[in-house]
Amino acid sequence: MHALCIRIWRSRWTPVAGAAVLASIVPIGLASAAPGPRHPGHHIGDQPGFGGHGQWVSTWAASPQTAIPGTTDATGFNNQTIRNIVFSSVSGNVVRVRFTNTFGTQSNQPDPMLQIKAASIAVAGTGAATAGPNVPLTFGGNTSVEIPAGGEALSDPVHFHVPALTDLAVSVYLPAATGPATLHSLGRQDTYVASGDHTADSNASAYSMLDQSWYFIDSVDVISQPQVHGTLVAFGDSITDGFNSTVNANARWPNDLARRLDSRHDTLAVADEGISGDRVLTSDLCCGENALARFDRDVVDRAGAREVILLMGINDFGFSVTSPNAVTNPLPDVSAAQVEAGYGQIIAQAHAAGLKIFGATLTPFKGASYYSAAGEAKREAVNQWIRTSGAFDGVIDFDAVVRDPSDPLMINPAFDSGDDLHPNDAGYQAMANAIPLRLLLNGAR
DSSP: GGGGGGGGOOOOOOOOOOOOOOBBBOOOOOOOOOOOOTTTTOOOTTTOOSSOOOEEEEEEEOOOOOOOTTTHHHOOSSEEEEEEEEEOOSEEEEEEEEETTOOOOTTTSSOOOEEEEEEEEEEETTTTTTSSSEEOOBBBBBBBBBEEETOOEEEOOEEEEETOOEEEEEEEEEEEEOOOOOOOOOOOOOEEEEOOOOOOSSTTTTTTTEOOEEESSSEEEEEEETTTEEEEEEEEEEHHHHSSTTSSSSSSSHHHHHHHHHSSSSSSEEEEEEETOOOOOOOOOTTTTTTHHHHHHIIITSEEEEEEEEEEEEHHHHHHGGGOOOOOOOOOOHHHHHHHHHHHHHHHHHHHHEEEEEEEEEOOOOTTTTTHHHEEEEHHHHHHHHHHOOOOSSOOOHHHHHHEEEEEEOOGGGGOOOSSSSBBHHHHHHHHHOHHHHHHHHOOO
């Protein structure tokens, strides 16, 4: 959102201790394995070396973004290990990781490829430590891989028990200059860096805190348990990204939804594809590609994707009244009708891919830095369209959940993180609690 364009000045935070969780791991050597199917309902029981009839689902995901010129991210990394901490939504006994160089350029580097010399996965412990051995990840049987600018690499499947609702440590060693890093900014989760190759380290002695972005990864997939019917993708902006939620607490509403689903016999994996500051119709250096530009990559191509919750549009209206600058220029005056047309295209793309899509109403923003009466009128018009058009497969009324009963144009003070725009942890929990699970689970079958 408006204040989020300052992501180039990300704060550094004190690590929060987490409970150590032990996992049962059985690493295996693998020949090159073809990637599992990335469309709903296709099972991989016949893949060599893996029994059962589960399907690949995204237990965790985050949308890649470009590095802002002039920042450390744009300089990149060299002979360093990054340890990313991610939160699983469902369990599985076979795992793979998707590494990304989507926005790499390497234009000023002699080698045009992103080099990964080693990578590993483990259950996370406290800070940068792991709660058990770091299991090496391979690529076609090799410990290293090169990824061209704009490309991705999928690790070989490995037998490793991923518990549900648990922090995982995904470490990647970058032996040479990377050029601009592909990252997901403002992740509300501490990430760590070390000099040299420390992908196998269980202790944290070599690591220091980097920031709260995820680097060079965009999904962790598992072969699902029988009760998991696919992946629900939460597709949105900073409110879906969990902005202003407690750091290292996994208190975003998609995390809270995953906890609710975990208590069910029938369930779904949850992939959070929110980008802070993102818009339906406009892309910029600050906040990433617009919703239409990234829908296929971040939603349709997610492992096991079956359903989508769309919550986006408030930035299209809010940014219309702010001053253009180096990273947000241009800022077009977007109308309610234009956002509704954008929704229509997203709905069409979802249905063409066989996905159910649920529309979420835009939450109040009176008092926010980019609030205007004109923007409020657009928000109300779009919410009326979401509720009454019948274009979505269902409606989730987040506006009704978090608005102030005494002033419906404002967020309820009990749910306000302090900026009159983003919910606090209680607000995100209230949003997750308001989602009808029957709506989701009926759509997934």
